[in-house]
Amino acid sequence: MNTDAAPPLGWWQQTSRLAAAAAVGLPAWLTVGVLLHREADGTGSWFLLGDPLVALGCLTALLWRRRFPRAVAMTVALASTASALAGGTALLALGSVATRRRPMEIGGVVLVYVAASQFPSPYPTQGAPGTTWVELVFPVLAAGIAVAMGMAVGARRVEVRSLRERAESAEREQTARAAQARALERNRIAREMHDVLAHRISLVALQAGVLDHRGDLTAEENRVLVRGIVEGSHHALEELRDVLGVLRAEPGRPEPPQPDLGHIPALIQDARASGLDVTLSTTVTGRPSDVAARTCYRIVQEGLTNAAKHAPGARVRVALEGAAGDRLTVSVHNSPAAYATPHPPTSGFGLLGLNERVDLVGGELDHRPTPGNGYLLTAALPWPNPVLEKRT
Template sequence: MNTDGAPPLGGWQQTWRLAAAAALGLTVWLQTGVLLRWQALVPGPWFVTGDPLVALGCLTALLWRRRFPRAVALTVAVASTASTLATGAALLALCSVATRRRPAETGAVVPAYVIASQFAAGLYPVGSPPGTLWLLVFPALTAGIAVAVGTAIGARRAEVRSLRDRAESAEREQRARAAQARALERNRIAREMHDVLAHRISLVAMQAGALDHRGDLTAEENRVLIRGIADGSRQALEELRDVLGVLRADPDGPQSPPPSLDGLPGLVADARAAGLDARLTTTVAGGPAGAVGRTCYRVVQEGLTNAAKHAPGTRVDVVLEGAAGDGLHVSVRNSPPAATAARPPASGFGLLGLAERVTLAGGMLDHRPAPGDGYLLTAHLPWPRRDGGTTE
């Protein structure tokens, strides 16, 4: 297991590091042999056979320096006492420990390396130009260089790891924002589709149900219902095309006007033509623009849609009251259904989406059963005055 968080070494990286350590050890070994010859000392059999074998064992141990950094470094440092050819392996082990940037570990390995070098000097008495002090200074200097290089490598690895973590975190955040944007866009499309199509399809389903269950209709009444189904289907397709056009259109290009209070008479007239006894009563002069007007239109549309689904053929009273500065109050009340009929499937999210719309507009929505087994849908919306005042 890699304990220092360093990236795993590839075959080429492992090979050139070991090759560099072997080359450095070979340089020291050859230099020692030359000095022994220069001083008329004959290298013994250990120098020719034992020294290289110990160095080979040290280089082999370095393969596990990532898994057991302290153990390998101390082992190689001690083994280098009996092998000048293992000097490069000892320095590589020391450098590898220093990359972890843990002073306690580095402080334990460096003295072991320096002390081991003193025993190595006794094994091969080649002497040193400045005297015995050089035997202590030179190993300490080389150990310091190895520690400095290892610390720099460790700092670089930590920086790269930090940058990689930041990049991965930014990528995760970007994916999360993209998923959230997709979810919001899906919800917006689903809400628009429900608001536009549910009303028309409910009226068409109610008219089709009347044709199926009423056998006492005259030919003229049948023609009126069939014509209503055809007109409602056509209008549903047109409104669907408009919604898709708005969703796909250039936001800077021309767009269809949004629904407002001006469209309520037509909305009630369509419900009346589909068989609902719908009536609109309003004491509102003019009307709020923007989100409040659109929300009021959607409240009435949802109320008529639900009445057509759950109480076909009943009376529906739509009442609008209020004035600028006092707020806008809208209610949709339907009487109990006159007869039990097959109901079209419902999404169950119409009132949930409507409540979200009303809340975003700063209003309050309420829906509950009305006395006499009817149903009441009410909404209170803010209607700011022209001077900027709002309802308290």
């Protein structure tokens, strides 16, 4: 990025600057005209034609001062020695160079400007004591004022550019944060939708598969399975409605209670009612954190969902163990499928969501096939001792 580039000027801004440069030289030109009229009995053709033409050429050259600042400034400084009306153009060109805030460049243009001011003037004037010092000091003071104003304008441009870049950077960061928030929200919606629906739909599919593959069931057993399918479908719709209600809730509105370890027995009971052979063993002592308990519930739910989808009729063993100050360990192990079914569709969101949940609590997740075509899903979640944490 070119930090020396000045912002482009509009037509009105360009015209106003050129008019100001002409206005600065106008008093000097009129003063010279008065002196010539008084001392030389006439102003002369150079004053009336040559001086304004040189000033007009300098004003035209200023149109390119931002593209060729040094060349224009030096050219105008040299040309202005032959025109009293062009004095303001030289100062404007010098100030334009000073906005770049380059000491060597500014010093070179100032040296040319002061040296050119010592050239013989085209107007005959009478010398006076101390005139040489006046002719040297006045250009130096004028150049100093122009340089000071130009550097002030340059500093302001740098500050404005810095503020604009900060604003653009903050806007980009805000856009990135908004995109990240949207991505996180989409991931959360995907996890919640999967956790809520996949389990219920898998149990419904399991019951429907039993009806399809078991021709020896009694009428009562068929009614039980059909009733389970109907109830499971209703539960799935209710849970979907709850999830959508949470997602559409107004900011600040409390969410409904999340499941924890106390809800796992009901989860196991629902799986058994749907025809899944599940046993639960637990040796958990104490109450883990809400996040760890909710993650444990989701792990068991995902294990039962996968068993119902990929291993219908299998035996499933769920084990929970842990204590404060140690770890909370959960495992879901299922045997091979009791009968063959069409390969169910897989999305991959379930285990991906579990990995994210477990990573958030600092735990470890493992899932792999076991000998005999079974499958094992295990997780170890940290369970710090709250008493020790309070003491430290």
